[in-house]
Amino acid sequence: MSFSPNIVGFACQWCTYAGADLAGNLRCKYPPTIKLIRVPCSGRVEPEFVLEALARGADGVLIGGCHFGDCHYKEGNYKTSRRMIMFKKLIEDAGFDPRRFRLEWISGAEGKRFAEVAEEFTKELQELGPNPIKGGTA
Amino acid sequence: MADKIKFAFLLAGGCAGCEMALVDMAEKLVDALEHLEVVFWAPTVADVKYQDLEAMEDKSIDLAFVDGMIRNSENAHTVKVLRAKSKTLVAFGACATLGGIAAMGDMHSKEELFNEAFKDTFSTDNPEGVLPTPQYLLDGKYDLTLPAFTDRVYTVDQLVEVDYFVGGCPPHHDFVAAAVQAIVAGNLPPKGSWLTSGKAVCDVCKRNPAAKGQERLEVGEVFRTVDGRPDPDKCLLQQGYICFGPVTQGDCGASCLNVNIPCRGCGGPMPGVKDYGARCISAIASSLKDDATAQKMVDKFNNMAKLVYRYSFSSGILNQKLPPKEKSKA
Numbered sequence: 057m058s059f060s061p062n063i064v065g066f067a068c069q070w071c072t073y074a075g076a077d078l079a080g081n082l083r084c085k086y087p088p089t090i091k092l093i094r095v096p097c098s099g100r101v102e103p104e105f106v107l108e109a110l111a112r113g114a115d116g117v118l119i120g121g122c123h124f125g126d127c128h129y130k131e132g133n134y135k136t137s138r139r140m141i142m143f144k145k146l147i148e149d150a151g152f153d154p155r156r157f158r159l160e161w162i163s164g165a166e167g168k169r170f171a172e173v174a175e176e177f178t179k180e181l182q183e184l185g186p187n188p189i190k191g192g193t194a
Numbered sequence: 195m196a197d198k199i200k201f202a203f204l205l206a207g208g209c210a211g212c213e214m215a216l217v218d219m220a221e222k223l224v225d226a227l228e229h230l231e232v233v234f235w236a237p238t239v240a241d242v243k244y245q246d247l248e249a250m251e252d253k254s255i256d257l258a259f260v261d262g263m264i265r266n267s268e269n270a271h272t273v274k275v276l277r278a279k280s281k282t283l284v285a286f287g288a289c290a291t292l293g294g295i296a297a298m299g300d301m302h303s304k305e306e307l308f309n310e311a312f313k314d315t316f317s318t319d320n321p322e323g324v325l326p327t328p329q330y331l332l333d334g335k336y337d338l339t340l341p342a343f344t345d346r347v348y349t350v351d352q353l354v355e356v357d358y359f360v361g362g363c364p365p366h367h368d369f370v371a372a373a374v375q376a377i378v379a380g381n382l383p384p385k386g387s388w389l390t391s392g393k394a395v396c397d398v399c400k401r402n403p404a405a406k407g408q409e410r411l412e413v414g415e416v417f418r419t420v421d422g423r424p425d426p427d428k429c430l431l432q433q434g435y436i437c438f439g440p441v442t443q444g445d446c447g448a449s450c451l452n453v454n455i456p457c458r459g460c461g462g463p464m465p466g467v468k469d470y471g472a473r474c475i476s477a478i479a480s481s482l483k484d485d486a487t488a489q490k491m492v493d494k495f496n497n498m499a500k501l502v503y504r505y506s507f508s509s510g511i512l513n514q515k516l517p518p519k520e521k522s523k524a
Contacts, residue, residue, distance in 0.1 A: 103469075104469045
């Protein structure tokens with residue numbers, strides 16, 4: 057398995073981003089496939105951002121947010137969750153494999169969980185192969 | 195104004211509804227025609243042929259409108275020719291700007307579309323299963339050609355440079371009149387802009403709860419237009435009838451809402467929206483109550499992509515980027 061997927065991760069600064077930081081402090085091992093973009097809240101991530109990342113050559117997109125009840129802005133992650141239920145169906149209906157998109161709740165204390173998710177997602181994408189829309193700009 | 199503005203109107207792949215919208219201007223069109231000289235209006239109104247257009251000098255037309263999407267090689271050719279002949283090109287209506295209804299066909303393979311149109315439809319009588327072929331030799335000597343089907347539906351601006359965009363299916367005649375008057379007066383925004391008021395459908399909608407000082411409530415139920423009859427005065431989205439007003443340009447004056455029908459986004463995206471369908475999802479999902487409601491919506495509508503990209507699949511990121519084979523898999 058030589059294919060190394062390119063994952064864009066949108067990480068909430070209050071949880072998943074801190075979780076990734078913790079993963080580093082804990083010396084957790086995970087593949088160098090994920091590029092994190094820090095966002096104020098997972099609710100800040102527009103479905104358009106995900107499409108754009110996929111259109112510009114990402115093989116997979118991960119959104120990391122706080123567990124329910126933990127959102128710094130009270131309900132940002134609830135909105136993300138609703139949006140992404142519909143967005144997943146949208147890309148599926150438009151002919152795009154929804155497995156390339158993932159939404160995970162990872163708190164700042166779950167460094168290990170972050171490493172696991174990165175590892176799992178990388179494996180899954182390796183099985184799926186490169187993104188059919190690879191290359192070019194939107 | 196000494197000279198009249200040389201005006202052309204081309205119908206590409208559309209249904210000619212946009213031509214009707216222009217004619218619907220009625221007496222305002224008569225006033226505008228004092229300033230316009232129609233040099234080309236085909237294939238609908240004037241008796242000019244494509245060759246006449248090809249014979250014109252480059253940049254000899256001052257103002258050209260194109261309505262309709264690019265669905266075949268003929269559309270692609272005429273749009274390119276028209277671009278070369280005109281100084282200002284306006285993509286007119288939902289098809290020319292976003293892909294329109296026909297763009298939803300991109301979610302099916304060419305075979306599927308042809309079988310549906312020429313074989314399987316209930317009213318079709320085609321026992322030999324004849325399908326359109328771009329080239330056919332009749333009796334061994336007559337070489338007949340038909341325009342070839344393109345690999346997907348293109349908007350006008352994906353093929354040639356477009357100076358202005360006008361949304362709507364068709365554009366509302368009052369708005370067309372305002373746009374034509376602005377063009378005649380030379381009062382135009384920078385090139386590449388949409389000619390629009392910049393206001394959302396909700397902004398001009400009489401039902402808008404904000405206009406009545408009401409609070410916006412979360413939506414816990416989802417209905418399709420076939421389910422019952424919505425209250426004619428209350429916001430449709432608040433009642434659970436999914437409406438795309440929040441992300442759509444309201445140059446139509448919320449026409450559909452005035453007759454109790456939810457907006458489906460023909461007016462085109464609000465400025466700043468990159469992918470209409472994705473933004474639509476974002477806006478609608480935020481007003482739903484919880485995950486269960488979002489799931490209800492997904493279950494209720496058969497195809498989310500055909501719902502939110504009803505008029506805009508060609509302009510969507512996925513349609514531009516995905517190979518045709520992938521799209522028809524869905």
